[in-house]
Amino acid sequence: MRGDELLDLFEDLDEELIEEAAEATILQAPVYKKRRTLLIACVCALLALSFPMVLLFSALFLEDAPVTNAGKDEEASNGIEESEPGEGWSEDGQHSDNGYISGENSFYPPEESVAPVDPMPSVPLPDEQTITLTLQALSSVSLQIKEGVVCAVQGENENGKALLADLELEGLSYPQALNTLFSAMMKKGEFVSSRLLTLSLVSENMDELTKVEKEILEQGARTLEQNAESNGNVVKIVVTPAV
Amino acid sequence: MDDSKIIDLYFMRDEQAITLTAKKYGQKLNSISFGILGDRMMAEECENDTYLKAWNAIPPAEPRAHFFAFLAKITRRLSISRIRDGSRQKRSAVLVELSSELELCLPCEGTVEQTVDQKLLMQSISVFIKKLPSEQRIIFVRRYWYLESIDQIAKKLGIGESKVKSILSGGRKKLKEHLEKEGFAV
Known part of the structure; x- marks a missing residue:
């Protein structure tokens, strides 16, 4: 025999051997099993x-990253051209400083959206002090706040009573209650037409409040302003003593 | 379908037998032929020729126990014949390479007696391979029966090429010793 004829000697190999070799795939030798197991364990651990x-x-x-002008500048430097107000931002050309667009034809945000609720102000309210505030708008509402939590609510006019009928403010923290009220008022369309709006938070016992308590009220008002602004509404809230 | 039922169809001369054979083993047979020929079209031709040969061979042949091996043998024979016909020069080199590996462990000088004893030699090789450990046995059959490259074997079995080479080398050495013991002049 010469050349490739030697291969003919294997031609009549036992059928079992041929079938066994055809079915063999990855050999399960212990050493390979161990290596594979080790590799899988490493990947899982990683x-x-x-x-x-x-x-x-x-x-x-990510979560705490603020929306700042620095971010806008960065986008611009990455090749995204920054537009000026009235140059295509929205059909009525309005925009706010934080980059959101407002107006009837604005793309976002939806006016009904509920603003994120901020935590309680960092300075705690005095334990025993009860503050009565009146949010004066079309719906006028009084809140009684004790230890930073709303303990009683009252509608000062028909609109206010109607508004409160759908809300459960008792038990909420003071800023949460303000946010909820504001969102409900927006849904009712009280603020839709006005771009700049002044609300009065009126405290009946303003004269009796300490400096810290006044500061807390101001903080709550500023929080509400910021949340309103982030939803595309410019709101100015003034805390004033009751007349 | 069960192999035995397909064989029955061959015996009844029902052409459905070929369809069922192709459905069950067509891909494997094609793969064997492609491994040897390295040509998709020729492999397909060999596969079809296999069905024809099987049709002509059954009956009288009745390979109920190992129908696939029966078909695979036909495919292998047909594929090697194609190479020997001279149409596939490059593949012919592969066969010579495989044979040169075996030259050191198989009787090469063709005497009349040895030619007569070829059947015995084939049986002896078969017996030897059966005695090998599982891993070595599979690699040996894949290399010298399926004519697969070392690279292909390593990939299919999930082991290194060097391991395949060393197993084959060890196997050839053992085969030589076995054949010498059996009285064949290597």
């Missing part, structure tokens, strides 16, 4: 370690 890290980083850098 994934398990990286998952909380990703969560931590996203919590640190």
